[in-house]
Amino acid sequence: MLSRLGFVINYALGQDIAGRAVARFPDDVFLVAYPGSGGQWLRRLVANIMGPNCPVTEANVLLRVPSLYDASRRALMKVPRPRIIFSHESFDSECQNKLVYLVRDPRDVAVSIYRQHWCRGSAKEPMRIEQFVSMCFMRTDQYQGGWAEDFSGRVRENRGFFYRSRLKEEFLGTPASWGENVTSWLGARGDDPKSLLRVHYEDLFFDAETVLLAISEFLNLAFSAETIREAIRVSYASLSEGKPEQPGEWKTCLPSSSVHEIESIWGPVMSMLGYPVTANTDCANQPSLS
């Protein structure tokens, strides 16, 4: 009841975070990426295209490309329309306008999420990468238990009462597992190029200009190639920590058992997306992260 009371106060002040339940406008455009898929990098690039003379920082990227999970309801209402909103959600029928969907090789996604959350000394229960893949990455079957559900569970644990009281019923969103996120979006929309533009992290890494030009054209933003090149330069120059991750790191970082586990479940989707499954799993080397 206390957190409900806190939410009422936050709501009255417009400080609540609606997460997936945010009120949409029909012209909202969504950038959707599963966690660990390089979504933050795409978000930064897009934000810089929108204002190449004033590079975004960690703080003001929220104003240009707000995320469902950080921006307060009041802040979201202040963003000029048409808004470009960043999201990790699995299929969401409320996104009725165009949508850019960023995908990345799930083997790299696993490595990326593991690096971000689980191998740091600060993690409550550090675990090895193969444990992470089996117990978190490949699961959503436990009630509020798998990693994606834990996405909001983690918020509950780590962010304290004041943050939690900004969430209605402590709910933020349901990204689901990597496979469910991809299958729900592509299953619902099909490969309809008019409503969903699928972009790959690997292409964004090696040739950001072409990808961003395609996004710009898809969203009718009419940004010139020069603006885009400048935005890419500015984005690289303003990086405070670490460059975007090199695609294919799983080949050296992910144990063959984990590679096999991912491929055995999501293999057909991976092949369809152009991420060939390994003919045999011997090519994965010894794990260097554990």
Add this chain to the structure above:
Amino acid sequence: MLFYSYVLGRHQLSERALPIRPDDIFVVSHFRSGNTWMRFLLGNLLNLEGPISFDSIERISPDIYQFRCRDFCKLPSPRLIKSHECFDPRYRRVIYIVRDPRDVAISLYHFLRKRRAIDDGVPLATYASEWFIRGTGSGVTWREHVGSWIANPKSLPVISRLSQNHNCIHELGLRDLGACGHGRQFLLVRYEDLLVDPFGGLARIAEFLKVAASEQQIRSAVERSSAVEMRKLEERDGDRWILARGTRQDINFVREAKSNQWRTKLPVESVASIELAWGGIMELLGYRLSTSSKDLDLLSDRTPEATCE
């Protein structure tokens, strides 16, 4: 007042914030696809108190859009819950009902008239050819709803290509469809199959739910949930039913309960529009198209494409 209710847990939950238990059974479908019939069937099968009525259905099988948070949390497990949500990874036991979209269009048209969401002046042809395909009135298209729930790693490569191709050759059967990953229990039920053989269908559902039901119990549940019975119940206490409150009483909620209504009631142009938009996924679900693929290609103003592998 609203805030006071919220603090005390008397508010209605937003669909995604609903606290879910792992053993909750969800009856999920697009609108007007036999969800209420399924709730009656299951309610009558599982409920030992007596026949289900429109008065008791919301207590036995709550609708996620109507229930208050506090009451919802008090219900004993396993809860039998009705939902029209698109894919939600938190649902662990799902009975998904799919119905021919050409029939859904007719039924939804009358339902939206009942709800006063569309005017009597809007002809069925306009609704079915334009609004229904865009999801106007219901907020989500049939294609998106069904696609989000039937896709899985095996079926996705076929499903994602269907919007571009009407002659897709594949080896997928109904059993290969459904978001059954990560241990989710998923049963795909076609409304039309249930109409043809409600006894067999309910027996299959009871088996899926691991309910030991005798032949007699299943037969009695089917009889108590027949369209004739449901129409009688609607006449008796339909106006007290929460879903029917404030709606037009001259249009019934329980309609014909038949399949293939579109053959006589839906204009040919509307049928062609629906088949052009979703033909691939309809065929995947076993709904044969009446418009030839040549005509569909002419309608879509493009040359016939090669079939996919």
